[in-house]
Amino acid sequence: MPSGRGVPPDPKDARAADAAGKGVTPARPVLPPPLPLAHGELTPADALELRALKEQIRTASGLFCEGYKEKCLRRRLAVRMRARGVHRYADYAALLDADPAEYARLIDTVTINVSKFYRNPEVWDAVRDLVLPDLLSKTHRLHAWSAGTATGEEPYTLAMLLREAFERAGRTDVDKAVAIEGTDIDAQALARARIAVYPALALVETPDAARARWFEPGGPPFRVVPEIRSMVRFTQGDLIQEPARADLDLIFCRNLFIYFEPDLQETIMSRFAEALRPGGWLVLGKVETLLGGVTSQLEAVCPRERIYRKR
Numbered sequence: 192m193p194s195g196r197g198v199p200p201d202p203k204d205a206r207a208a209d210a211a212g213k214g215v216t217p218a219r220p221v222l223p224p225p226l227p228l229a230h231g232e233l234t235p236a237d238a239l240e241l242r243a244l245k246e247q248i249r250t251a252s253g254l255f256c257e258g259y260k261e262k263c264l265r266r267r268l269a270v271r272m273r274a275r276g277v278h279r280y281a282d283y284a285a286l287l288d289a290d291p292a293e294y295a296r297l298i299d300t301v302t303i304n305v306s307k308f309y310r311n312p313e314v315w316d317a318v319r320d321l322v323l324p325d326l327l328s329k330t331h332r333l334h335a336w337s338a339g340t341a342t343g344e345e346p347y348t349l350a351m352l353l354r355e356a357f358e359r360a361g362r363t364d365v366d367k368a369v370a371i372e373g374t375d376i377d378a379q380a381l382a383r384a385r386i387a388v389y390p391a392l393a394l395v396e397t398p399d400a401a402r403a404r405w406f407e408p409g410g411p412p413f414r415v416v417p418e419i420r421s422m423v424r425f426t427q428g429d430l431i432q433e434p435a436r437a438d439l440d441l442i443f444c445r446n447l448f449i450y451f452e453p454d455l456q457e458t459i460m461s462r463f464a465e466a467l468r469p470g471g472w473l474v475l476g477k478v479e480t481l482l483g484g485v486t487s488q489l490e491a492v493c494p495r496e497r498i499y500r501k502r
């Protein structure tokens with residue numbers, strides 16, 4: 192996000208600016224962002240160049256730019272263009288052609304990986320008190336999916352709560368019964384998720400008991416213990432383009448839809464509804480709302496926490 196306009200700085204922008212200093216163009220001075228392209232109305236020529244650039248990015252890297260809110264996308268493109276010292280979309284397109292490694296940096300900048308363990312603790316309280324007891328009472332095995340999982344804090348938090356829930360239920364088969372998958376478009380974020388080592392900031396919302404039990408002694412940084420790590424499998428996938436899933440008991444998709452255009456949000460939400468088994472649960476982020484026809488398939492059991500159950 193651009194700083195200096197009353198908007199808080201985004202760590203991703205800082206990383207991109209940092210990459211400008213350390214990466215391919217170390218000697219280049221940091222230029223101001225090409226603000227007209229990042230913010231204002233585009234001229235017809237710029238709009239054409241942007242359309243061609245999006246198509247090129249989609250063909251070459253698979254990133255479906257049309258699905259992202261245009262304002263967001265333009266700000267992120269501006270970050271990379273500034274880092275590489277180009278001021279026109281056509282020049283950035285040529286640069287991507289000449290240096291395909293730039294696609295990975297662009298994807299890393301377009302996607303935003305901020306996450307935390309026990310993020311929005313009241314949501315996790317509801318998952319612990321309402322969702323998990325319901326699932327444990329009805330299903331023997333439990334398949335969960337954290338879509339847009341970033342660096343893994345969300346599926347690991349779920350794994351921690353599931354171990355505790357199985358213990359409370361007197362069940363010892365958690366390792367056999369539970370499968371959690373975390374997916375994200377960003378390979379670098381997933382690599383960090385697999386390593387499972389986190390700075391103190393990622394744990395600020397973590398209850399003391401969970402911190403003591405589910406992280407290795409020492410730190411910061413803090414490493415998740417092996418019995419939690421082994422419960423989560425991470426796979427790279429683009430939520431916009433990946434094939435339909437089925438037979439899921441629980442889906443988390445938090446703090447991702449905000450970057451998507453409403454039509455795309457609606458399409459993905461109805462895919463989620465299809466992927467859930469009857470009685471399965473969907474947990475959205477606090478900033479997201481259920482859209483479109485899918486409201487008839489999903490009952491808002493805990494509307495404040497954006498928790499829904501398939502009818």
Ligand SMILES: C[S@@+](CC[C@H](N)C(=O)[O-])C[C@H]1O[C@@H](n2cnc3c(N)ncnc32)[C@H](O)[C@@H]1O
Nearest residue numbers: 302303304306339341375376377429430445446
């Ligand atoms: C802000 S993080 C949310 C992390 C976690 N769900 C949470 O709420 O703490 C959003 C994640 O969505 C991922 N993302 C963005 N576009 C995506 C796409 N098309 N397919 C899959 N993941 C995507 C980003 O890479 C980023 O890691």
